[in-house]
Amino acid sequence: MRNPLFYAKILLFGEYGIIEDSKGLTIPYNSYKGSLKFNKKSTGKISNESIDRFAEYLEQNFGDEFDMEKLNADIDKGMHFDSTIPQGYGVGSSGALVAAIYERYAINKIDIADGITKGLISQLKETFSKMESFFHGKSSGLDPLICYLNLPLLINSKTDISTIGIPEQKEGTGAIFLVNSGAPGETAPMVQIFFDKLKQEGFRNTLKEEFIKYNNACIDSFVKGDFNPLFSNLKKLSTWAFLHFKPMIPQRLLDAWQYGIQTNSYYLKLCGSGGGGYVLGFTKDYEQAKLHLKEFDTEVIYKF
Structure with missing residues (x-):
């Protein structure tokens, strides 16, 4: 299995407001990361069981959009999400997992290596919103979106999201x-x-x-x-x-x-x-x- 890393994210601006169509700005945070790995030992057991429940949700809600045979076989082999992203801290722990599962098991996944447009971003966000709702009851899809793209994103509205450059860091006091x-x-x-x-x-x-x-x-x-x-x-x-x-x-x-x-x-x-x-x-x-x-x-x- 390829083990691409999925990094944490930080929503710099827009918390709650993006629900009401304010702007938002979110950036990757590479100090925390996670990837899918295999481990039959107890260290990955809780994550493995969580992914197993998530797989049931995907099968019920996404039809044939995911390779469920492969996903279930990997879960049986002890696959888990090996992550340093703290859970419940607002930096995208579930978003990174959702992005990793999508990258590995989505049948017709959007490959960002070919370039990314607003239209593709919108499609990804819609899919990720539905996927991550398993963890939060309701999700905007933004966390897995930025974990998947690993680029700063400017949210102008729910339907207008684009990549954006941010000023380079400087060695100042701020x-x-x-x-x-x-x-x-x-x-x-x-x-x-x-x-x-x-x-x-x-x-x-x-x-x-x-x-x-x-x-x-x-x-x-x-x-x-x-x-x-x-x-x-x-x-x-x-x-x-x-x-x-x-x-x-x-x-x-x-x-x-x-x-x-x-x-x-x-x-x-x-x-x-x-x-x-x-x-x-x-x-x-x-x-x-x-x-x-x-x-x-x-x-x-x-x-x-």
């Missing part, structure tokens, strides 16, 4: 970084909270008039490498999330979240659905931010 809340989160309950909030007219209005405005402005500034307006809008975005996404912010991070806004030393935002796992930090002075966040493990994902 950084985008992950903050570990100390415990995993569950996607489905957080998404349900969001949908419950959407039933309130006041929340729908502030999402469209404020959150989407700040989110889209952050993306535009980041892509241009224009960091002053980026941080101005990051403060507004972080403040808005503190007011309206508080149930999704890991409890242990609430004080740190507020402190960053009050001191302007860093700004935090959700990384994925929230509830636990990682949150994202943005700062112009990473060493100073680390001092304020010394209770938490942090890791840099982008320098400027």
Whole structure:
């Protein structure tokens, strides 16, 4: 078996907003990765059993789109997903698995080696959305899409997604970084909270008039490498999330979240659905931010 690696992903901007057609920006994160391997020992047993249940779902929902005979035979041989991507941390653990299964077993898979167009991206997203729904109840398909393409993606709307170049990293004092809340989160309950909030007219209005405005402005500034307006809008975005996404912010991070806004030393935002796992930090002075966040493990994902 070829063992292509599938890397983690980070949704820099667009969490929840992309459900309501805000822009989104997602990037690969190559510090974590996974691949399909064979192992009859206990180390791969839990993953093997999970893939077995996933295979049943694929057989029921995709007809003859996957080589189920080959997949089931490999599961019987002890195939599992050998991964360093932490589960429940918002960095695409299930997305990488979905991408790996698609790459290996889809009968008429879209081969990105021949080039990628918006039309092909849309087809892949639709397939991945249906596949990953097994794990989350409802999925946009974006996580497996970026894990499969391993390229930064700009989401303009649900039906308009394209690859995009982002500014090269520089050895400056600024950084985008992950903050570990100390415990995993569950996607489905957080998404349900969001949908419950959407039933309130006041929340729908502030999402469209404020959150989407700040989110889209952050993306535009980041892509241009224009960091002053980026941080101005990051403060507004972080403040808005503190007011309206508080149930999704890991409890242990609430004080740190507020402190960053009050001191302007860093700004935090959700990384994925929230509830636990990682949150994202943005700062112009990473060493100073680390001092304020010394209770938490942090890791840099982008320098400027």
